[in-house]
Structures are given as C-alpha cells and as structure tokens.
Amino acid sequence: xxxxxxxxxxxxxxxxxxxxxxxxxxxxxxxxxxxxxxxxxxxxxxxxxxxxxxxxxxxxxxxxxxxxxxxxxxxxxxxxxxxxxxxxxxxxxxxxxxxxxxxxxxxxxxxxxxxxxxxxxxxxxxxxxxxxxxxxxxxxxxxxxxxxxxxxxxxxxxxxxxxxxxxxxxxxxxxxxxxxxxxxxx
Amino acid sequence: xxxxxxxxxxxxxxxxxxxxxxxxxxxxxxxxxxxxxxxxxxxxxxxxxxxxxxxxxxxxxxxxxxxxxxxxxxxxxxxxxxxxxxxxxxxxxxxxxxxxxxxxxxxxxxxxxxxxxxxxxxxxxxxxxxxxxxxxxxxxxxxxxxxxxxxxxxxxxxxxxxxxxxxxxxxxxxxxxxxxxxxxxxxxxxxxxxxxxxxxxx
Ligand SMILES: [Zn+2]
Numbered sequence: 095x096x097x098x099x100x101x102x103x104x105x106x107x108x109x110x111x112x113x114x115x116x117x118x119x120x121x122x123x124x125x126x127x128x129x130x131x132x133x134x135x136x137x138x139x140x141x142x143x144x145x146x147x148x149x150x151x152x153x154x155x156x157x158x159x160x161x162x163x164x165x166x167x168x169x170x171x172x173x174x175x176x177x178x179x180x181x182x183x184x185x186x187x188x189x190x191x192x193x194x195x196x197x198x199x200x201x202x203x204x205x206x207x208x209x210x211x212x213x214x215x216x217x218x219x220x221x222x223x224x225x226x227x228x229x230x231x232x233x234x235x236x237x238x239x240x241x242x243x244x245x246x247x248x249x250x251x252x253x254x255x256x257x258x259x260x261x262x263x264x265x266x267x268x269x270x271x272x273x274x275x276x277x278x279x280x
Numbered sequence: 281x282x283x284x285x286x287x288x289x290x291x292x293x294x295x296x297x298x299x300x301x302x303x304x305x306x307x308x309x310x311x312x313x314x315x316x317x318x319x320x321x322x323x324x325x326x327x328x329x330x331x332x333x334x335x336x337x338x339x340x341x342x343x344x345x346x347x348x349x350x351x352x353x354x355x356x357x358x359x360x361x362x363x364x365x366x367x368x369x370x371x372x373x374x375x376x377x378x379x380x381x382x383x384x385x386x387x388x389x390x391x392x393x394x395x396x397x398x399x400x401x402x403x404x405x406x407x408x409x410x411x412x413x414x415x416x417x418x419x420x421x422x423x424x425x426x427x428x429x430x431x432x433x434x435x436x437x438x439x440x441x442x443x444x445x446x447x448x449x450x451x452x453x454x455x456x457x458x459x460x461x462x463x464x465x466x467x468x469x470x471x472x473x474x475x476x477x478x479x480x481x482x
Contacts, residue, residue, distance in 0.1 A: 220333065
C-alpha cells in the first residue's frame with residue numbers, strides 16, 4: 095500500500111492522491127494550509143471559535159469538491175476561495191440570528207478583561223477591519239494578510255482586477271479614517 | 281513640482297504591482313514630492329499595523345484540527361464520469377435486453393408473416409396487401425418459391441433461408457450476450473478497484 099505522505103510531496107501530488115480518496119494525503123494538505131485558512135476566516139469574521147469551525151467546514155467542502163479543482167491555480171488559492179465563502183456564510187448566519195447589540199463587532203466575552211481588551215491596539219484594528227464592507231474586507235485580507243497579487247485575488251474572488259484595486263483603495267481609505275488616532279501615535 | 285501627483289499609483293506601487301516603467305516614474309516623483317512621500321508613508325504604516333494586528337488566535341493544535349476534520353470527511357462527490365457509470369450499471373444491461381427482445385420479436389414476427397404469406401393465409405383473409413414484397417420491407421424477405429431447379433440452387437436457397445432465419449438472430453444474440461457479460465465483468469472490476477482505493481484512504 096502507500097506510505098505516509100511526507101513533506102517532500104507537492105500540493106499537486108497530494109491533491110492527486112486525495113482525489114482517489116486518500117484521506118492521509120488530504121490530512122497532509124490540511125496540516126499545510128490550516129493556519130492560513132483559519133487566519134483568513136478569522137480575519138473575515140473576527141471570532142476565533144467561529145473561524146475554527148468555519149475553517150473545518152471549508153476543508154470538508156474542499157474534500158467534497160476536490161474533483162472540480164484543476165491545478166491551473168495554486169491549491170492554496172482555491173482553498174482561500176472556499177474559505178472566503180464559508181466565512182461569508184458564517185457572517186450572514188450570525189447577522190440573521192443576532193440582536194443589534196450582538197453583531198460580530200462586539201467581543202463575544204463581556205467580562206471585565208473584555209473591556210480592557212477593547213481599548214487595546216489589536217482590538218481596535220480588529221474592529222476597524224470588521225466594520226469594512228464584506229467585499230472590501232475580503233480583498234484587504236487576501237492582500238495584507240495573505241500577500242496575494244491583484245491577479246490572484248481577482249481569480250480567488252472571481253472579480254476583475256480593476257474591482258480588486260478599487261475595493262482595496264476603498265478599504266484602505268476607510269481604515270485610515272477609522273484608525274487615524276492610533277496611526278498618529280505610531 | 282512640475283508633474284502631477286501620483287496618488288493613484290501609490291497603492292499598486294506599495295503592493296508591488298507596478299510594471300518597471302511606471303515604477304520608475306513613481307520613484308522619480310517621490311524623490312521630489314513630500315506630499316506623495318507622506319501619503320506613501322501613511323499607507324506603509326497602515327499596512328504594518330494591519331499585519332501586526334489582530335494576531336490570528338492560537339486555538340486547536342494542528343494534530344487535533346486535522347483529526348477532527350478527518351473524522352468528519354464524508355465520501356467524496358463523484359465525478360460526472362463515475363456518476364454516469366453508476367447510472368449505466370442498470371441502463372446498459374436493460375438497454376441490451378430490450379434490443380435483444382425487440383430484435384427477436386421482429387424476427388419472429390417477420391418469420392410468421394412470411395410463412396403465412398407462403399401458405400396463402402393473407403389472401404384467404406382478404407389481407408393480400410400484407411404480403412411482404414421482396415426488397416420493399418424493412419427486413420430482407422426470402423423468396424421461398426424461388427429455385428426448383430438444380431440441387432445446387434436448392435441448397436443455396438436452404439442456406440440462405442437458414443442464414444436469415446437462424447444465423448443472424450443467433451449472431452445478434454451472441455453479440456448482445458457478450459456485450460452484457462463484458463459490462464458485468466467491467467462493472468465488477470470497477471467496484472473492486474473503488475473499494476480498494478477507499479480502503480487505502482483509511
Ligand atoms: Zn506628489
């Protein structure tokens with residue numbers, strides 16, 4: 095039978111194995127991309143627990159749809175697309191089920207540490223990013239956190255490169271306004 | 281400051297998306313323009329701020345994450361080919377059986393009609409128009425009244441008759457049978473192959 099898939103194999107090799115139903119190979123793919131997928135989803139929906147669940151869902155969906163993946167684009171970017179869609183689903187569900195005070199903007203835990211956390215720099219950035227429109231945030235996350243090129247972002251989100259640029263510009267404009275007090279101190 | 285500001289190129293410049301020519305233009309302008317330098321610096325600060333915050337939270341360990349996902353992995357969606365093969369599993373033999381029944385039926389019927397024509401049944405029933413005419417029907421008709429001459433001709437006619445009435449249906453039957461069994465064997469092989477790859481994946 096086959097050996098344990100190792101670090102030497104490329105993503106494409108592992109995908110080919112996984113397409114034949116090889117769960118070990120897919121496990122290795124999860125191991126490689128977990129952190130970044132969780133990161134993308136976390137930055138999209140701003141909640142660590144939700145992000146972990148959504149990232150798991152994204153991998154499961156990727157496994158189901160694996161036969162549709164064509165190795166034209168990097169596997170990672172294909173995963174990002176699925177992860178983005180999962181994150182947007184999670185956000186939609188959250189917003190539909192949530193009260194006005196309970197939007198994802200609010201920190202999930204409301205203990206005494208939470209209020210202190212809210213004044214902290216990371217928390218301010220988190221909230222500013224979350225306040226962006228979803229479409230702009232998606233572009234920003236892929237550019238600033240995942241270091242994708244405009245073209246890759248366009249392919250991942252299925253939008254024209256011009257739209258990538260305008261959304262990115264809009265996101266940065268909003269963030270510079272929202273974070274102006276913080277940025278002055280830096 | 282002779283040139284216009286290059287504000288709209290600053291972001292693509294920062295993102296490393298400008299082609300050489302344009303990049304050199306932007307760099308030349310930045311050397312002379314404090315306003316655009318300040319703008320670029322602002323973008324850099326924002327970028328650094330974003331990349332430092334918020335840190336993605338450390339949650340499950342990699343091992344536990346992978347294990348949890350693997351536990352939840354369902355069967356993979358089948359490819360269109362696989363789905364077609366699975367549907368064809370029933371469609372192909374049924375189709376072949378259908379063809380076989382139709383062929384035998386038509387052959388039998390035409391045999392009966394021919395025989396009936398021979399004994400003059402149609403004329404006696406006033407159905408003379410039903411008499412198959414040579415070359416006009418769907419199936420080649422056999423002229424039973426032909427010959428009557430030499431033994432060789434008699435023999436040839438007998439062989440002809442045998443050929444049309446028995447051999448062709450038999451050949452068809454064998455062909456259909458072979459197709460049917462090779463389909464079954466192919467299907468069996470496909471299933472074994474499938475269950476093997478599934479086990480390997482476990
Ligand atoms: Zn300028």
